[in-house]
Amino acid sequence: MTYEQLVVLHAIVTEGTFRGAAEKLNKSQSAVSHMLKKLETEIDIVLLSREEYRPTLTPAGDVFYRQAMRVMQQMQQLGSIAKNLSSTQEAEVFLAVTATYPLKDLLKIIGEVTAEYPATHIKLSGEAMGGSVERLMNDQADIIIASMDGVPADQVEAIPFAQVTIMPVAHPDFEPAQSSHLKTISEMQSYTQIVVADSSSGAFSQSRDLLPGGLRWTVSDFMAKKEILLANMGWGGIPTHMIEDELASGELVPLNVEGYQPRQSHLFQIRKRDKDIGIVAQNIWEKLQECH
Incomplete structure (x- = not known):
């Protein structure tokens, strides 16, 4: 065995x-x-x-x-x-984090590690879709927080880290938001879906929640996507932690779209098995485990 x-x-x-x-x-x-x-x-x-x-x-x-x-x-x-046991303090540690994850807890960890190891440069990159995975597999990142989609499980160590709810929303004056009945895919194809571009170069590309055959507007990040939705110029899925105030005030409302119900995105802290690890990266890894 x-x-x-x-x-x-x-x-x-x-x-x-x-x-x-x-x-x-x-x-x-x-x-x-x-x-x-x-x-x-x-x-x-x-x-x-x-x-x-x-x-x-x-x-x-x-x-x-x-x-x-x-x-x-x-x-x-x-x-x-x-x-x-065989690690040394490294000059730099690179973290790549999916753009859907709230950074508050992670920033606290980075602050603690920076205070303990001031000589190590911590680099933090926010990535969309397959970007984090690509950085890890190309040895550009030491630790990532991402989903396991497209990750070769035999090559990494992965620990469940967090769950993020992705909800399709739009401005309350957006036509499909005027009623709560289920909108079919064909009904929604004439309305512009706002999507965040994948930051990977293609090898680990991920495509989630894309309406087949529909109009589409691609943006670079979720903040731009949120502003476009607030301007009543389209619809799309956004992590609920990014729009709590807007949902509470009614500036954005949930959409009921066929095949696009709110979903749970399961995130993991991930690192490669064959990559040498220093004491700072190990410290961050352990602190990440402690915070969930």
Whole structure:
């Protein structure tokens, strides 16, 4: 039994299909199937039922999987300890954070770390969509806060960090906001959707909540998007923490659009397994864990 086999099992369970797991791990579907079969043969347990379209854990597989997740977490913690024991204070630490996350708690951590390690330069970059992931995988960022979309799970250490609610909203005078009935995709195609541009160059591009076939206006950040919505020039999804006052005052109102209900964006603190870590980056990593 190997750690890589457990990673494959985890990917199949979380992605729901062998194909999805293969794409997540950047492996062929046959390689994923072979590794799982080899694991089942070694432990003499059928972990997944293949009777339905989507593989499901067998009763024995469910028990094994829950224990395997604890082992994986312990392995990640052991790796962190090993890196920390051999670490040195670095000249610079780069953090890349998804633009949907409120920075208040993170800024407090950066302030504490800066006071403790004044010689280390902390760089903080706000990124949209796949930008954070691209910086991490290209070794431009030490730690990121982002969703796991497009992240190769076998190459990173990822810990659940926060949840952000994304809600479709518009100005109360915006025509589709005049009634609460469900608007179909075809009804909304004639109205301009305001979207934030992906800050990645394309390799880790992410596209979420884009109305197919609709009019679209792309902006650089959420503040610009918010101003455009307040000016009654379109509609779009925004993290609710950014528009609490506007929702309370009625300056912006929720929209009821087919396939665009409020959704929870699950964010993780993520770092690469093979990247050397210094004491400052490790300190930030641990403080991030403590704040959620």
